Amino acid sequence: MKRFIYTGNPSRIIFGSGRSAEVGAAVEALGCRRALVLSTPHQKAEAQALSQRLGSLSVGVFAGAVMHTPVDVTEAALKVVNDTEADCVVSLGGGSTTGLGKAIAYRTDLPQVVIPTTYAGSEVTPILGQTEGGRKTTVRNASILPEVVIYDPDLTLGLPVGMSVTSGLNAMAHAVEGLYAQDRNPVSTLMALDGLRAFRDSLPVLINNPRQAEARAEALYGAWLCGTVLGTVGMALHHKICHTLGGSFDTPHAETHAVMLPHTSAFNAEAARTELSAAADLFGGSIGGGLWDFAKSIGAPLSLKDFGLTEADLDRAAEIATENPYWNPRPIDRKSIRTLLQQAWEGVRPD
Numbered sequence: 001m002k003r004f005i006y007t008g009n010p011s012r013i014i015f016g017s018g019r020s021a022e023v024g025a026a027v028e029a030l031g032c033r034r035a036l037v038l039s040t041p042h043q044k045a046e047a048q049a050l051s052q053r054l055g056s057l058s059v060g061v062f063a064g065a066v067m068h069t070p071v072d073v074t075e076a077a078l079k080v081v082n083d084t085e086a087d088c089v090v091s092l093g094g095g096s097t098t099g100l101g102k103a104i105a106y107r108t109d110l111p112q113v114v115i116p117t118t119y120a121g122s123e124v125t126p127i128l129g130q131t132e133g134g135r136k137t138t139v140r141n142a143s144i145l146p147e148v149v150i151y152d153p154d155l156t157l158g159l160p161v162g163m164s165v166t167s168g169l170n171a172m173a174h175a176v177e178g179l180y181a182q183d184r185n186p187v188s189t190l191m192a193l194d195g196l197r198a199f200r201d202s203l204p205v206l207i208n209n210p211r212q213a214e215a216r217a218e219a220l221y222g223a224w225l226c227g228t229v230l231g232t233v234g235m236a237l238h239h240k241i242c243h244t245l246g247g248s249f250d251t252p253h254a255e256t257h258a259v260m261l262p263h264t265s266a267f268n269a270e271a272a273r274t275e276l277s278a279a280a281d282l283f284g285g286s287i288g289g290g291l292w293d294f295a296k297s298i299g300a301p302l303s304l305k306d307f308g309l310t311e312a313d314l315d316r317a318a319e320i321a322t323e324n325p326y327w328n329p330r331p332i333d334r335k336s337i338r339t340l341l342q343q344a345w346e347g348v349r350p351d
């Protein structure tokens with residue numbers, strides 16, 4: 001008999017082409033009337049258009065979201081929340097914008113509506129990573145989980161091909177680690193496998209035709225599934241290494257996940273053979289080599305070297321990533337992690 005605990009994250013998911021038009025109804029259904037729209041500077045025009053669509057339900061736009069949720073940006077946004085007497089936030093964008101909305105919710109308990117435009121998956125997790133004075137800390141709290149997510153694939157039609165590929169592999173990494181998580185359950189496993197399948201089927205279409213509507217919907221559906229897995233079960237070596245590289249060497253978030261995934265999967269392949277077997281079947285029978293071939297075929301970055309890391313950085317990264325013991329299906333030590341990083345740095349196909 002299987003033994004497991006299943007804890008779902010209570011959020012309302014609205015999925016489908018054109019459904020971002022329902023944002024006003026979503027705000028009103030939360031009992032709110034004064035939404036502050038959030039975005040990065042890059043997506044300010046889209047945020048302003050959304051604010052106009054909200055009409056009298058919007059109190060304006062704060063377009064200052066940046067990567068890693070710096071606390072000073074959150075404080076600037078909180079001042080706008082107070083000045084405008086906003087009663088909810090609407091986050092339009094990728095993980096950086098969602099992060100700002102979560103940081104505001106964590107401090108004020110304001111409800112959030114998130115309209116994701118990448119595949120990062122943050123919108124369905126109760127996790128917030130934020131930075132202050134160069135230090136990144138992570139908190140997990142029920143107030144951080146967005147109440148409503150509107151997945152509208154139309155808003156991802158313009159996501160550049162390169163970002164679609166790396167963001168998709170970022171999402172797939174949540175699913176792969178979810179498959180061997182100690183606290184996995186039958187539902188997280190179903191979601192992880194269908195999330196991987198959705199990206200396997202959609203990303204190859206999108207690299208040739210980024211505006212193909214069905215493939216965009218399939219990829220965004222995969223993002224929901226993979227993000228939900230991230231929000232419900234624990235992650236292991238892969239996420240630890242990516243956080244180390246991003247946090248201490250400032251490597252780009254989604255690209256780092258994309259490079260590392262085949263290598264961390266190969267590292268754990270034998271120790272988690274049973275748990276990974278259905279995923280390996282999706283990628284030609286070998287999880288590490290298969291994911292590397294897939295990543296290469298869709299033009300993903302393959303080498304840490306390309307991010308400006310030196311071999312001396314790898315020594316330090318192996319040290320940091322193994323500083324605190326944490327669970328992984330295959331036990332880790334500094335030497336084996338250093339070898340793994342070397343392979344990812346060189347960009348060779350893992351065995």
Ligand code: NAD
Nearest residue numbers: 040042043068094095096117118120122125127158159254
């Ligand atoms: P991002 O949000 O930083 O976006 C990168 C850039 O792409 C931004 O300038 C953004 O405005 C732009 N962009 C987004 N969507 C676009 C679109 N459709 N078309 C054109 N440009 C678009 O990137 P990301 O990878 O989505 O998010 C990364 C951040 O999210 C990291 O800080 C990471 O730590 C965090 N994250 C958190 C969690 C969590 O559960 N807490 C999960 C995943 C990621």
